Amino acid sequence: MRIAILSDVHANREAFDVVLEAARERGTDQLVLLGDLVGYGPDPVYVVEKAADLVDQGALCIMGNHDEAVALNRGDMTENARVASRWTRERLAPVHVDFLARLPLSLQSEDRLYVHASAERPGKWLYIRDVDAADRCLSSSKSRFIFCGHTHIPALYYALPGRRPIYFKPLDNVAVPFSILSRHLVIVGAVGQPRDGNPAACFALVDTERHEVSMIRVPYDHEETARKIAAFGLPAWLGMRLKIGR
Amino acid sequence: MQRFEPGAIIDGFELVEKLPSGGMAELWRATSQQFDFPLVLKFPFLDPGGDVSVILGFEMEELILKRLSGPHVPRFAASGSLARIPYIAMEFVAGRSLAGVIRDAPQAPDEVARIGAEIAKALAALHRQKVVHLDLKPENVILAERAAVLLDFGLARHAELPDLLGAESSVPMGSAAYISPEQVLGERGDPASDLFALGCILYKLATGEEPFGRPATFAGMKRRLYHAPKAPREINGAIPRWLEAIILRCMEVDRSDRYVDAAHVLSDLRNPDQVVVTRRHRVGHTGAWAAIRNLFRKPDDKSLVGRSKSSKLEAGPSIVLAAVDLANGSDALASEVLNETAHVLASREDSWLACVTVLKTEIIGDAPTADESGRSAYLKRLVALKDWARPLHLPEDRISYHVLEAVSPADAILNYAEHNDVGHIVVGARASSAIRRHLGSVSTKVVARALCSVSVVRLKAIEEQKR
Numbered sequence: 001m002r003i004a005i006l007s008d009v010h011a012n013r014e015a016f017d018v019v020l021e022a023a024r025e026r027g028t029d030q031l032v033l034l035g036d037l038v039g040y041g042p043d044p045v046y047v048v049e050k051a052a053d054l055v056d057q058g059a060l061c062i063m064g065n066h067d068e069a070v071a072l073n074r075g076d077m078t079e080n081a082r083v084a085s086r087w088t089r090e091r092l093a094p095v096h097v098d099f100l101a102r103l104p105l106s107l108q109s110e111d112r113l114y115v116h117a118s119a120e121r122p123g124k125w126l127y128i129r130d131v132d133a134a135d136r137c138l139s140s141s142k143s144r145f146i147f148c149g150h151t152h153i154p155a156l157y158y159a160l161p162g163r164r165p166i167y168f169k170p171l172d173n174v175a176v177p178f179s180i181l182s183r184h185l186v187i188v189g190a191v192g193q194p195r196d197g198n199p200a201a202c203f204a205l206v207d208t209e210r211h212e213v214s215m216i217r218v219p220y221d222h223e224e225t226a227r228k229i230a231a232f233g234l235p236a237w238l239g240m241r242l243k244i245g246r
Numbered sequence: 247m248q249r250f251e252p253g254a255i256i257d258g259f260e261l262v263e264k265l266p267s268g269g270m271a272e273l274w275r276a277t278s279q280q281f282d283f284p285l286v287l288k289f290p291f292l293d294p295g296g297d298v299s300v301i302l303g304f305e306m307e308e309l310i311l312k313r314l315s316g317p318h319v320p321r322f323a324a325s326g327s328l329a330r331i332p333y334i335a336m337e338f339v340a341g342r343s344l345a346g347v348i349r350d351a352p353q354a355p356d357e358v359a360r361i362g363a364e365i366a367k368a369l370a371a372l373h374r375q376k377v378v379h380l381d382l383k384p385e386n387v388i389l390a391e392r393a394a395v396l397l398d399f400g401l402a403r404h405a406e407l408p409d410l411l412g413a414e415s416s417v418p419m420g421s422a423a424y425i426s427p428e429q430v431l432g433e434r435g436d437p438a439s440d441l442f443a444l445g446c447i448l449y450k451l452a453t454g455e456e457p458f459g460r461p462a463t464f465a466g467m468k469r470r471l472y473h474a475p476k477a478p479r480e481i482n483g484a485i486p487r488w489l490e491a492i493i494l495r496c497m498e499v500d501r502s503d504r505y506v507d508a509a510h511v512l513s514d515l516r517n518p519d520q521v522v523v524t525r526r527h528r529v530g531h532t533g534a535w536a537a538i539r540n541l542f543r544k545p546d547d548k549s550l551v552g553r554s555k556s557s558k559l560e561a562g563p564s565i566v567l568a569a570v571d572l573a574n575g576s577d578a579l580a581s582e583v584l585n586e587t588a589h590v591l592a593s594r595e596d597s598w599l600a601c602v603t604v605l606k607t608e609i610i611g612d613a614p615t616a617d618e619s620g621r622s623a624y625l626k627r628l629v630a631l632k633d634w635a636r637p638l639h640l641p642e643d644r645i646s647y648h649v650l651e652a653v654s655p656a657d658a659i660l661n662y663a664e665h666n667d668v669g670h671i672v673v674g675a676r677a678s679s680a681i682r683r684h685l686g687s688v689s690t691k692v693v694a695r696a697l698c699s700v701s702v703v704r705l706k707a708i709e710e711q712k713r
Contacts, residue, residue, distance in 0.1 A: 158408055160298060168408035177309050179410060180328045181301055 002027055005188050005204040007034035007116070007149025009051075010066065011041030011088065012192030012242075015201040016050065018220040019191050026205060026216070030109075034149040034188055035064025035116030038100070039081060040238050041192055042228035044070075044088045048096045063103035064116040064150070065125040071101035080235045087234060113143035117150040127151055134165045134185050145178075146185045147204070153196045154189035154204075154215045158182040172198065175212040189215055199245035250274060250289065256331055257324065259287055268385070270300060270400065275338060281323050284338040292332060301328065302411050303400035308334050309407060310399045314375055317393040318368035339397070341390030344447070348384045352454040352482050355489050362448045362492075363515040364394035369444065369508035370667045372396060373437040376405040380434055382443035383421045384450075403435045418467060422460045423450075427471045427499050428551040430464075436554045438501040441511060445496025445504075452489060453481040457497065471499055471550050488514075488521035500552035506596045507564050509667035513598065513646070516666055520646035555596070562593030563669025563699070567600045569659045569692070571674060572630045579674045579705055580634060586703045587672045588638055599645045601635045602662055603627055604655035624649055656691035664697055671696055675704045 004023035009016045023031065037051050038044040055061050069077055069085045070092065077085060089097070105122040106115035113119060118126040118133065119140040128134050128148060134157040137146060157165040160182050170176050178184055189202030196202075200217040207213075226239030250272065254261045258278055265273040265286065272289045290304040311322045311334065321337040347353075347361065365387060372379060379386070381401040388395040401419050403409055411419070412434040420429050426442035433439075449457045457475035461467050475497070478490045492514050498504045505511045514521045568587040570580050591597050605627055627649045635645060652658035663671055675689035689702045 156408065158410055160302075160410070166408060166410060171406055174406050177407065179302075179408075180305055181298070182410070 001029045001208045003030040003032060003112075003206040003208070004028040005032045005034055005114075005147055005186075005206065006191050007188040007203075008036040008064070008152055008190035008192055009033070009038075009041075009047055010036055010190070010192035011038045011044040011047050012201075012225050013041075013043035013046045014222065014225045015192045015218075015220045016047055018218045019201050019203050020050075020054075022216060022218045023203065023205070028205070031059035032107075032114055032147070033059060033061040034114060034147060035062050035103075036066045036149065037061075037064070038070050038088050038092075039064075039066025040084045040234075042225065042232050042234065044091055045093075045096060048092065048099055052099050060107050060109065060114060061103055062107055062114055062116055063100070063105055067100045067103060071097055080238060083235055084238065087232070108143065111144040113141050113146045115146065115148055118148060119143075119146050125150065128155070128185070128187055131157070131165055131167055134167070135159075138165060138183060138185050144183050145206075146183075147188060148185065149188045149190065151187055151195075152190035152193055153187065154202060155187040156213070157185040157187075159185065170213070170215045172200075172202075172215055172217045175207070175210070175214045178211045178213065180211075186213055193242065194245045195241070197245050199243060256287070256333065257326055259285065259324075259335055261287065270303070276335065278323070278335075281335075283321060283323075284340070285323060285335055286320075286338040288334045288336070290332055292328075299411060301332075304328075304332060304334070306402065306407070306411055307399045310377055310402050310404050311336060313404065314372070314377060314399075316371050316375075318371045318395055320395060320397065339388045339390050339395045341388040341395065344384040344387035344389060344394075347389065348447070348450055351451050352484075353451050355452065355484070355486050358448060358451045358489060359515045359518065361389065361394075361451060362444065363512050364389065365444055365447065366508045366512035366515060367667060368394040368396050369437075369440050370512060373440070373508055378403045378405075378435055378437050379440050379443075380429065381420055381424075382440050382447070383424045384447060387447075405435065409434055418464065422462065422467055423456045423458065425467060428501060428554075430467045430471065431547055431551060433551075433554075436501060437507065438504050438554065441496050441504050441508060442501075444508075444511065445493050448489075448493045448496065449475070449478055452485050452493065453478050455481055468547075471547060474499075486518070487523040488518045491521055491523045499550055502552040502555055506555060506598075509565050509669070510598060513565060513600070513666045517646055517648075522643040563590065563597060564594065565598045565600060565666060565668045565670075566590050567602055567659070567663050567666075567668040567671045568635075569602045569604075569655075569671060569673040569688075570631070570634055571655075571688075572603045572627060572634060573606070576630065576634050579676065579703065582705055583672055583674045583703045584634065584637065586701050590670055590672060590701060591638070591640075597644070599635070599638070599640060600648060600662070600666065600668065601631050601645065602648045602650060602659060603631050604658050605649055605651045606655065607651055607653055624651075656688045656695075659688070659692055660695050669698050671698060671700045673700060673702055675702050677705070677707060 006019055031054055033051055037047050051061055070088050075082050115122045118128050118137040120126055120136045128137055129151060138159045154170050156168040156170050156176060158179055159165045186204060188204040191201045191203055194202050199222055200219045203216055205214045205216050222242040226242050229239040250261055252261055252263055259276040262275040262277060267273045274287045276285045276287045278285055290300055292301055308325045320339050323335040326333040379396060379402050386398045418430045424443040424446045426439035428436060429439050446457050458470050478485050478493055495505055570583050591599060631647050650658040673689045673692050675687060693700050
């Protein structure tokens with residue numbers, strides 16, 4: 001089975017569309033939306049409606065911190081995120097907000113756990129940026145595979161029983177094998193706002209027969225997204241960072 | 247632990263006979279309807295509660311072997327799951343084990359160079375596939391009819407795979423006799439480590455002795471960072487200087503002083519007359535003054551082994567072959583070939599240039615150098631070739647000159663390129679003519695059959711010629 005995992009779409013219609021197309025072309029059997037559908041980007045309505053359609057067709061979808069912030073009208077975020085969140089809330093109809101509010105914090109499917117930030121207290125939105133945080137996430141669950149997003153930077157951690165996790169930086173479009181002996185934490189890069197220096201949209205493709213995962217990169221028209229960000233009067237940095245992938 | 251018997255069938259493989267096996271795994275000849283090549287099954291010794299690194303080594307070997315191809319590795323056939331019966335089924339490679347050959351060391355220098363070149367070629371092919379072996383030793387090399395074949399990738403490292411094994415262990419992994427200084431310090435992943443091991447193998451082949459013995463302790467292995475082994479010619483005066491120079495350059499403690507890659511070792515072993523023997527040798531700090539100085543100087547181990555150069559390897563070809571036609575002296579096309587060669591060389595500051603020109607003979611077996619006039623033609627061409635390359639101002643250890651005698655220039659160029667693992671060929675093409683179209687030009691044939699990139703240089707046609 002092939003599973004396409006999309007995280008941190010952040011209301012980026014252009015990136016979302018090309019990634020869905022790329023996932024379809026690769027013969028995906030299961031689609032997972034790993035949270036943060038909205039926030040930062042200029043097309044929240046489009047992305048939420050599209051996500052709702054996909055869920056109707058069998059896709060899994062969980063909540064991210066930006067989805068929560070919009071749904072609960074919370075403002076404890078960075079300045080840019082808060083501005084974008086408030087703007088997003090104004091654009092969305094109650095039905096969209098309701099969709100976001102009902103998303104679960106995590107989902108388990110067979111031996112795979114999906115959670116936006118970390119399996120360690122999912123609602124606290126902790127960042128996994130080092131081996132210690134990865135270790136805490138891994139020890140909070142018994143699943144063989146944990147998939148997270150949130151950092152916008154792809155990473156892989158291999159956890160051998162009783163040992164500290166081993167970090168590996170996955171290469172773009174190169175399949176990385178899972179270990180028979182390990183549990184795994186896969187940090188999926190961002191669809192709508194990559195921050196690893198490569199502006200191309202990122203999603204994870206898992207092949208359960210071949211026991212491997214690939215971080216697929218798909219270039220998209222980020223200039224169009226940035227143009228809309230500017231046209232809507234959203235903070236300029238949100239458009240600039242799409243261009244440089246930071 | 248599972249016991250296997252001849253005749254047992256595992257996943258469609260029938261076990262035939264047990265082969266002499268090492269301490270990590272049991273090896274069995276096997277047959278299967280599914281594969282049209284001879285097979286061997288490798289069963290790792292996995293004791294419950296045993297060392298996890300054995301299982302990791304098994305897993306990594308399977309992952310790496312699956313990704314490798316070519317004549318220098320056994321073909322991967324299948325593998326059995328850890329949950330049931332773990333094994334790797336692969337091609338059985340017939341041939342002489344280097345372990346057997348090395349027992350008869352010292353060997354004649356030509357034989358050492360021949361074997362060394364075979365191994366260097368295998369390493370070049372392996373490194374090109376982004377794999378470093380990290381346990382190169384005679385037991386892991388089969389001199390098969392088709393090529394030298396490398397075995398046992400249980401400690402190997404693939405640049406695109408996580409190094410589960412390296413993170414697992416804090417003790418150096420490798421064989422005490424051949425392990426490189428940087429591996430002793432725990433670094434895994436530099437192709438230069440395999441060149442160090444190759445140097446140790448050549449040392450043993452040429453002298454009959456292992457350069458560092460087989461220390462059993464970490465401190466013993468670490469000695470190679472500070473103490474140079476005896477120079478090969480001190481042990482065996484029959485070793486030519488060029489061979490000693492090659493061996494010692496492979497065995498430099500500082501990786502940045504070793505050969506840049508296996509193709510360069512191959513090239514030197516195949517062209518002894520082009521080896522620069524005046525290179526500075528690592529001088530052991532001997533004498534009272536040095537001893538006192540060493541007392542006060544606490545060298546940092548990491549700085550001794552230098553920095554890895556492997557990131558450079560992707561910048562461009564490591565060996566460039568420039569094929570230039572000097573039959574009618576150095577003309578406009580020859581100088582254009584020179585310009586293009588300079589461009590290709592510029593992508594890497596450590597690339598080597600092999601300058602090749604072909605002295606055409608009319609019939610096979612007619613060697614022009616056989617008589618006096620032939621020899622003078624050869625020397626004249628060599629002088630012309632050196633003069634042609636002079637504007638590049640390359641130091642002598644980056645350039646070599648080859649006047650090849652052949653009926654077919656294209657075949658000579660292709661043969662040289664393949665033999666020396668050339669990464670890029672620059673060749674000139676004359677303007678089109680009826681005869682060339684009919685017979686096929688040298689450059690056309692080179693482009694069609696080369697195993698690497700080829701730049702074809704042609705003078706921009708003048709309007710009136712086109713008509």
